[in-house]
Amino acid sequence: MQPFEVPDAETADGKIYVRRCSLCHALPDPARMTYTQWVGVVGRMAQNIRSQNVPQVSDEEFQQILLYLKRHAKPAEIAH
Ligand code: HEC
Known part of the structure; x- marks a missing residue:
């Protein structure tokens, strides 16, 4: 995986993303x-997390993770 700088790592949802999504594999x-x-x-990942003995992620946290990813995802390709 290419190294990258985590965007908005200091925001509330950025912190949740880093904490919850780097547990089983690299972020x-x-x-x-x-x-x-995403x-x-x-x-x-929600299924992976539920099936493992790891700290569980609440629905609210998943919503925040999705909002975070929405801001920083790759732009959708323009349909032709
Ligand atoms: C309980 C452990 C666990 C946690 C926590 C976890 N993952 Fe995963 N992740 C996995 C496993 C196992 C795989 C490989 C199998 C699969 O793809 O489901 C994987 C694969 C992935 C992949 C590669 C799959 C692909 O199709 O390219 C991505 C991207 C990913 N995880 C993102 C995340 C994100 C985002 C979070 C935070 C919400 C997260 N993971 C949290 C276990 C976890």
Whole structure:
């Protein structure tokens, strides 16, 4: 994975993203995919988290993580 600078790492939702999403693997770069793709991945991560003995993430935190990813995701491709 390419090194990257975590955007907005000092904001409330940035901190939640770093804390919750670097537990089982390296923190992914938010710019790695589009928001639509993130929604699918985060849904899958919710299942991964529920099935593991790790600190559980509340629905509110997932909402904040999604808002954070929305701000920093790769721009959606323009449809032709
Ligand atoms: C309980 C451990 C765990 C936590 C916490 C976790 N992940 Fe994952 N993640 C996994 C596992 C296991 C995989 C590989 C299997 C898979 O893709 O579901 C993975 C894979 C990924 C991938 C690569 C999948 C792809 O399709 O490219 C991304 C991106 C990702 N996680 C993002 C996140 C984000 C964002 C969070 C925070 C909401 C998060 N992960 C939190 C376990 C976790």
